[in-house]
Amino acid sequence: MFQNLSDQLQSVFENLSKKGVLSETDVTEVLREIRLALLEADVNLDVVKELTEEIKSQAVGQKVHEALNPAQQIVKIVNTELGNALGGETYEVTYSSTPPTVVLMAGLQGAGKTTTSAKLAKWFKSQGRNPLMVGADLQRPAAVEQLKTLGGQIDVPVFSEPTDPVQVAASAIEEAKNTGRDVVIVDTAGRLAIDAELMEQVRQISDVVNPTHTFLVVDAMTGQDAVSVAKAFHETLELSGVILSKLDGDARGGAALSVKKVVGRPIAFAATGEKLEDFDLFHPDRMASRILGMGDVLTLIEKAEQTFDKEEAEVAAQKMLQGEFTLNDFIAQMQQIKKMGPLSNLMALMPGLPKEVKDVEITDNQVARLEAIVYSMTEQERENPDLIDSSRKARIAAGSGAEPSQVAALLTQFKQMRKMMKKMGGFGTKALKKGSRKGKKGKKGKKGGRVTAKGGRVTPKGTAPNKVEAGAGLTLPGLNSLSTSDIDEIAEKLGIED
Amino acid sequence: MTELIILLIAIPVVLLVAGFGFLRSRASSRKSEVRSQIKDLRAQSEPAPINAARSVEEDISGGDAEVGVQDEAESSKPASFRERLSKARAGLSQAVGSVFSSDISDETWETLEEALIRSDVGIGTTTTMVSQLKKDAEANSITDPAELQARLAELMAEELADSDRTLKSSTDATTVWMFVGVNGVGKTTTIGKIANAEIQQGSKVLLAAGDTFRAAAAEQLGMWADRSGAGIVKGGEGSDPASVVFDAIEAATARGADLVLADTAGRLQNKSNLMDELSKISRVAQKASGEVTEVLLVLDATTGQNGLSQAKVFSEVVGVTGVVLTKLDGSAKGGIVFAIESELGIPVKMVGLGEGISDLVPFEPAEFVEALVS
Numbered sequence: 087m088f089q090n091l092s093d094q095l096q097s098v099f100e101n102l103s104k105k106g107v108l109s110e111t112d113v114t115e116v117l118r119e120i121r122l123a124l125l126e127a128d129v130n131l132d133v134v135k136e137l138t139e140e141i142k143s144q145a146v147g148q149k150v151h152e153a154l155n156p157a158q159q160i161v162k163i164v165n166t167e168l169g170n171a172l173g174g175e176t177y178e179v180t181y182s183s184t185p186p187t188v189v190l191m192a193g194l195q196g197a198g199k200t201t202t203s204a205k206l207a208k209w210f211k212s213q214g215r216n217p218l219m220v221g222a223d224l225q226r227p228a229a230v231e232q233l234k235t236l237g238g239q240i241d242v243p244v245f246s247e248p249t250d251p252v253q254v255a256a257s258a259i260e261e262a263k264n265t266g267r268d269v270v271i272v273d274t275a276g277r278l279a280i281d282a283e284l285m286e287q288v289r290q291i292s293d294v295v296n297p298t299h300t301f302l303v304v305d306a307m308t309g310q311d312a313v314s315v316a317k318a319f320h321e322t323l324e325l326s327g328v329i330l331s332k333l334d335g336d337a338r339g340g341a342a343l344s345v346k347k348v349v350g351r352p353i354a355f356a357a358t359g360e361k362l363e364d365f366d367l368f369h370p371d372r373m374a375s376r377i378l379g380m381g382d383v384l385t386l387i388e389k390a391e392q393t394f395d396k397e398e399a400e401v402a403a404q405k406m407l408q409g410e411f412t413l414n415d416f417i418a419q420m421q422q423i424k425k426m427g428p429l430s431n432l433m434a435l436m437p438g439l440p441k442e443v444k445d446v447e448i449t450d451n452q453v454a455r456l457e458a459i460v461y462s463m464t465e466q467e468r469e470n471p472d473l474i475d476s477s478r479k480a481r482i483a484a485g486s487g488a489e490p491s492q493v494a495a496l497l498t499q500f501k502q503m504r505k506m507m508k509k510m511g512g513f514g515t516k517a518l519k520k521g522s523r524k525g526k527k528g529k530k531g532k533k534g535g536r537v538t539a540k541g542g543r544v545t546p547k548g549t550a551p552n553k554v555e556a557g558a559g560l561t562l563p564g565l566n567s568l569s570t571s572d573i574d575e576i577a578e579k580l581g582i583e584d
Numbered sequence: 585m586t587e588l589i590i591l592l593i594a595i596p597v598v599l600l601v602a603g604f605g606f607l608r609s610r611a612s613s614r615k616s617e618v619r620s621q622i623k624d625l626r627a628q629s630e631p632a633p634i635n636a637a638r639s640v641e642e643d644i645s646g647g648d649a650e651v652g653v654q655d656e657a658e659s660s661k662p663a664s665f666r667e668r669l670s671k672a673r674a675g676l677s678q679a680v681g682s683v684f685s686s687d688i689s690d691e692t693w694e695t696l697e698e699a700l701i702r703s704d705v706g707i708g709t710t711t712t713m714v715s716q717l718k719k720d721a722e723a724n725s726i727t728d729p730a731e732l733q734a735r736l737a738e739l740m741a742e743e744l745a746d747s748d749r750t751l752k753s754s755t756d757a758t759t760v761w762m763f764v765g766v767n768g769v770g771k772t773t774t775i776g777k778i779a780n781a782e783i784q785q786g787s788k789v790l791l792a793a794g795d796t797f798r799a800a801a802a803e804q805l806g807m808w809a810d811r812s813g814a815g816i817v818k819g820g821e822g823s824d825p826a827s828v829v830f831d832a833i834e835a836a837t838a839r840g841a842d843l844v845l846a847d848t849a850g851r852l853q854n855k856s857n858l859m860d861e862l863s864k865i866s867r868v869a870q871k872a873s874g875e876v877t878e879v880l881l882v883l884d885a886t887t888g889q890n891g892l893s894q895a896k897v898f899s900e901v902v903g904v905t906g907v908v909l910t911k912l913d914g915s916a917k918g919g920i921v922f923a924i925e926s927e928l929g930i931p932v933k934m935v936g937l938g939e940g941i942s943d944l945v946p947f948e949p950a951e952f953v954e955a956l957v958s
Contacts, residue, residue, distance in 0.1 A: 128888030196768030227807035235799030309888025311916035337890035
């Protein structure tokens with residue numbers, strides 16, 4: 087898994103002495119890492135150069151912030167810069183004073199124009215409009231049939247005729263006027279930006295329908311070429327915004343940044359799944375940390391919301407905050423989380439995890455082993471893990487085909503997590519109730535969570551399990567670093583979101 | 585509020601599992617630690633000198649013979665890859681020669697590096713290739729920047745020289761080629777083109793409409809069947825793709841067809857349920873009366889670094905035997921396939937250079953690499 091920027095920066099700064107002010111050499115070193123991270127995320131090279139210059143001018147001479155270490159400080163600057171570069175004003179969907187409001191969709195082949203057209207139509211419907219979709223892609227076999235099928239699914243009519251694309255577009259406007267449709271979405275054929283003939287054709291379509299909104303549909307997986315494509319389409323059509331498709335993949339989506347920089351128009355919408363309702367206005371704040379590979383709490387929450395049984399989760403959370411979380415609850419929540427996809431994918435989305443933890447490969451076998459251990463416990467043991475003494479441990483180990491030391495490790499981790507959650511719970515709920523942003527004073531050093539990494543063999547043979555539990559080296563990796571300030575940050579993000 | 589609650593559950597539970605795995609992997613052996621250290625080193629974009637050096641040696645040893653074969657292949661296929669590519673690129677290519685100053689300087693190296701990055705080769709592979717070039721230039725005392733550029737192309741072509749790019753057929757059963765990939769890369773179109781080419785060479789071809797998810801995908805494939813003269817087996821929209829593919833293979837055997845081209849729905853590689861479905865299609869296809877000899881990953885040339893992840897995951901799930909690089913007639917250069925082939929050893933077999941039915945040609949490394957470095 088690719089190291090995230092904050093870890094990379096961390097390692098750079100380990101070699102630097104602590105100084106009051108970031109010097110130019112410090113910054114140069116750091117900029118190299120930022121450059122790598124951005125290029126790895128498919129941000130266009132020219133855009134990377136421009137951005138790193140901006141970040142440099144911001145960072146040099148900055149006083150080292152009291153609460154933040156230099157790495158965090160740089161990350162903050164980078165994040166802010168990226169946020170600015172991506173964001174600006176959000177896209178405002180306006181409507182023509184003389185209906186219909188025309189929306190023109192353009193892009194390369196396979197970018198997702200047809201599906202996006204249907205998603206957009208559904209979105210307009212949810213805004214109380216009456217859209218008409220126009221199949222002006224007469225080139226790709228069955229493109230119009232695809233649009234018609236999609237139209238059927240969302241109950242939006244589709245207009246097309248086997249003439250030529252410009253003619254279709256012109257007639258469609260008449261059709262909309264006659265049938266009282268107030269939004270017209272014109273789906274055009276995919277075309278290469280360097281195909282002069284087809285670019286001229288889409289310009290003619292644009293002239294004929296005089297669109298209120300012209301969207302370029304860009305695949306989130308696009309590489310360096312995104313810039314030249316966006317440029318060419320912008321010169322031909324004068325885009326009003328961009329729609330990012332296939333953002334539900336695992337691409338970092340640097341293309342979003344490239345396109346935004348070049349076209350200077352906002353990214354209006356993003357498609358976040360295959361279903362027609364997986365489509366919404368774009369959130370620039372999430373995109374910045376995604377491009378940097380820094381975890382994306384909001385995406386995590388969204389995933390969780392889709393799969394979790396809310397009431398059950400609330401009860402479990404309540405128990406957790408009060409320190410009453412049992413292994414039964416754990417196994418139940420575990421089943422929910424497994425539905426969210428491979429655990430390693432989820433971990434990539436988690437903020438504040440140290441690299442050691444993120445690099446652990448969690449296989450299905452390991453998860454199954456863990457489940458086997460818990461299922462080998464009696465109901466009582468699961469409700470009250472304190473019951474488990476060494477003979478019970480031996481029985482559980484034999485029942486699950488595990489080593490007694492593994493059972494011990496699981497129990498230790500579980501108890502520690504419970505303790506930690508109880509502490510965090512007190513803080514989290516307080517912060518939420520007040521809606522206040524607590525100071526960053528509670529920040530603990532990340533180092534604390536890594537003790538195990540240096541502890542070598544964790545469960546020496548022949549050591550009594552109880553002794554292991556008391557061992558100082560057995561902290562749960564990651565939890566220390568995910569302390570008050572992270573929770574604060576999460577709360578802050580949520581606050582902004584709501 | 586609900587969001588935070590869910591998050592409070594999710595984080596500790598995942599952490600608990602992660603922590604458990606963490607302890608286990610530490611306790612089990614030091615091997616994984618060493619491995620992760622190596623991984624770290626790689627991630628810091630240091631080249632992997634041992635591997636690189638070894639593969640160069642191999643390439644050089646087998647290089648001469650390969651080049652000869654290629655030349656023959658080129659002459660028997662007039663005006664394919666090179667001409668079409670240069671036609672598509674006309675007016676695009678920058679005069680690189682003029683960018684270079686007369687001496688090799690830091691700037692020269694940077695220009696070369698940037699050319700590769702702009703072609704989507706990726707920063708890791710770029711660093712490896714450029715440092716390899718540095719050593720090579722020193723050893724051969726190259727002083728002319730333009731020569732350096734040519735040498736880089738040579739080195740890269742050598743890296744790709746050993747691959748077998750033929751599309752395999754079964755000798756004793758119906759041949760089955762499966763097409764996989766993410767959404768919108770051009771799987772259906774590619775199948776149409778291949779069907780046409782194979783039919784012109786006298787094969788009897790049957791298409792399997794295994795994309796039962798996307799609206800009108802089967803209709804699209806049906807139009808290609810009409811154009812090329814291939815037969816087609818369809819299921820209903822939303823029907824089980826594995827059984828459509830199975831039925832198609834059985835039908836092909838019954839009708840005495842030589843080749844089945846199996847379409848599948850586009851799927852993003854991080855959707856585990858869809859990848860499971862693909863794995864099932866593959867398993868079921870192998871149970872039918874034919875033989876699956878090729879699983880081709882269709883990749884869009886505009887794809888950036890995510891292409892590597894696509895190749896990795898699809899390979900893990902269905903054992904990809906080759907890549908079809910589509911839309912190379914645009915301004916994107918598809919450099920990620922270089923990383924895919926050099927890192928994962930999956931050869932690029934075909935290249936799409938246009939929307940016409942005959943615009944699919946065999947991949948030729950030398951021409952491709954030349955475009956990457958300029």
